[in-house]
Amino acid sequence: MALIVMKFGGTSVADIDRIKNVADHVKREHAAGNKVAVVVSAMAGRTNELVDLVNQATRMADEREYDAVVSSGEQVTSGLLTLCLQDKGVPARSWQGWQIPLQTDEAHGKARISDIIPDDMLTSLDEGNVAVIAGFQGIAPNGRISTLGRGGSDTSAVAIAAALGADLCDIYTDVDGVYTTDPRIVPKAQRLDKISYEEMLEMASLGAKVLQTRSVELAMTQNVRLAVRSSFDDPASVEAVNMQTNSHIGTLVCSEEEIVEQQIVSGIAYAKDEAKVTLVGLADQPGIAAKVFGPLAEANINVDMIVQNVSADGATTDMTFTVAEPDLDRALEVVQEHEDELKFKDLQGATNIVKISIIGVGMRSHAGVAADMFKELSEKGINILAISTSEIKISILIDAAYQELAVRSLHSLFGLDQDDH
Ligand code: ADP
Numbered sequence: 070m071a072l073i074v075m076k077f078g079g080t081s082v083a084d085i086d087r088i089k090n091v092a093d094h095v096k097r098e099h100a101a102g103n104k105v106a107v108v109v110s111a112m113a114g115r116t117n118e119l120v121d122l123v124n125q126a127t128r129m130a131d132e133r134e135y136d137a138v139v140s141s142g143e144q145v146t147s148g149l150l151t152l153c154l155q156d157k158g159v160p161a162r163s164w165q166g167w168q169i170p171l172q173t174d175e176a177h178g179k180a181r182i183s184d185i186i187p188d189d190m191l192t193s194l195d196e197g198n199v200a201v202i203a204g205f206q207g208i209a210p211n212g213r214i215s216t217l218g219r220g221g222s223d224t225s226a227v228a229i230a231a232a233l234g235a236d237l238c239d240i241y242t243d244v245d246g247v248y249t250t251d252p253r254i255v256p257k258a259q260r261l262d263k264i265s266y267e268e269m270l271e272m273a274s275l276g277a278k279v280l281q282t283r284s285v286e287l288a289m290t291q292n293v294r295l296a297v298r299s300s301f302d303d304p305a306s307v308e309a310v311n312m313q314t315n316s317h318i319g320t321l322v323c324s325e326e327e328i329v330e331q332q333i334v335s336g337i338a339y340a341k342d343e344a345k346v347t348l349v350g351l352a353d354q355p356g357i358a359a360k361v362f363g364p365l366a367e368a369n370i371n372v373d374m375i376v377q378n379v380s381a382d383g384a385t386t387d388m389t390f391t392v393a394e395p396d397l398d399r400a401l402e403v404v405q406e407h408e409d410e411l412k413f414k415d416l417q418g419a420t421n422i423v424k425i426s427i428i429g430v431g432m433r434s435h436a437g438v439a440a441d442m443f444k445e446l447s448e449k450g451i452n453i454l455a456i457s458t459s460e461i462k463i464s465i466l467i468d469a470a471y472q473e474l475a476v477r478s479l480h481s482l483f484g485l486d487q488d489d490h
């Protein structure tokens with residue numbers, strides 16, 4: 070008998086039929102004698118609709134009321150799944166974030182979990198009930214509902230698994246695991262049996278939305294065994310496989326030591342939600358970078374990649390940097406406000422760019438990976454606008470039109486295509 074957390078994303082609870090299918094998955098685990106806590110997202114597309122409604126109501130939403138509205142999708146699915154479970158004879162009750170309570174800070178819209186008090190839920194689980202938890206939401210110190218940022222149900226699930234001391238946290242989604250890259254872009258992408266926390270963290274933060282970044286961070290620090298698997302498998306056949314092999318289907322996110330055969334590059338991610346700011350003809354003097362980035366930091370705008378080029382006359386420089394797309398207008402405003410000091414000739418903003426990243430712990434011990442990557446891109450005629458690296462990843466910025474070509478070419482180059490094996 071184990072205590073397991075099962076999380077189901079938006080497409081898995083998109084309509085009543087799918088919710089009934091989810092109920093069968095939950096029933097299977099409960100019938101096997103496990104204590105089961107389930108975390109659900111809102112129905113597919115629902116959170117987008119709610120955000121849209123808020124934007125129609127006002128341009129400058131009070132973030133506490135934003136959270137009151139956008140958290141409601143999960144309330145609906147937690148109730149509906151509970152009803153479907155009860156209908157199948159499985160004792161269950163729903164839990165909203167505030168009822169658990171799942172406590173967060175006051176950063177409405179992107180709150181961080183501060184504490185979970187699991188006692189009441191543990192009592193209910195001990196009594197044989199399935200706990201059906203509304204993901205994505207919690208309660209802030211001001212007593213108001215908070216939300217954990219888009220994709221936040223993954224983080225709810227991992228945090229609850231840690232608080233309950235669960236044996237496993239299964240993230241059920243619309244793909245059957247973590248792939249070498251987004252399988253919707255590269256049909257030759259391969260499912261990974263295992264991926265290390267470090268690599269998954271980079272994949273997620275560099276754009277692979279299969280897991281929210283914070284959920285991976287939490288799983289790593291709290292030592293939660295995290296798996297990604299498909300909710301579309303037939304619950305009955307999953308039971309048969311479980312019994313036969315007693316092993317896990319899907320992808321296990323685990324520590325590096327558990328992975329025997331390590332590739333140099335394990336995966337490729339892309340992120341389209343970046344924007345580029347270019348200052349043309351800045352005076353090339355000491356302190357100029359501080360003058361540009363100081364005010365941006367004060368305005369709480371995160372800068373990702375930075376490139377500085379000395380221009381032909383040697384006296385001025387062009388500076389390009391990237392910010393998250395929603396921050397572009399603010400970033401341009403902030404720079405413009407400092408025009409007198411910076412004395413640039415032109416200021417440009419653009420969103421038609423994409424960041425492509427290759428990720429792998431094997432890069433730590435292999436030289437020449439960057440050179441191979443750049444050569445491949447130049448052979449394909451793809452111009453690199455910016456580069457950034459860390460120990461286990463290389464990111465480049467390119468024109469958005471080349472996204473698919475770049476991801477596919479690099480996927481082949483690093484031997485990740487399915488028919489290479
Ligand atoms: P859910 O609604 O279940 O939370 P998401 O849409 O958030 O699901 O995440 C699943 C999606 O992530 C997949 O449909 C897939 O297109 C995308 N994805 C991006 N990169 C990867 C990857 N490397 N492996 C698997 N899926 C990926």
Ligand code: ASP
Binds near residue numbers: 116
């Ligand atoms: N429903 C929320 C969203 O769409 C949370 C989640 O699905 O994880 O962002």
Ligand code: MG
Binds near residue numbers: 220
């Ligand atoms: Mg998700």
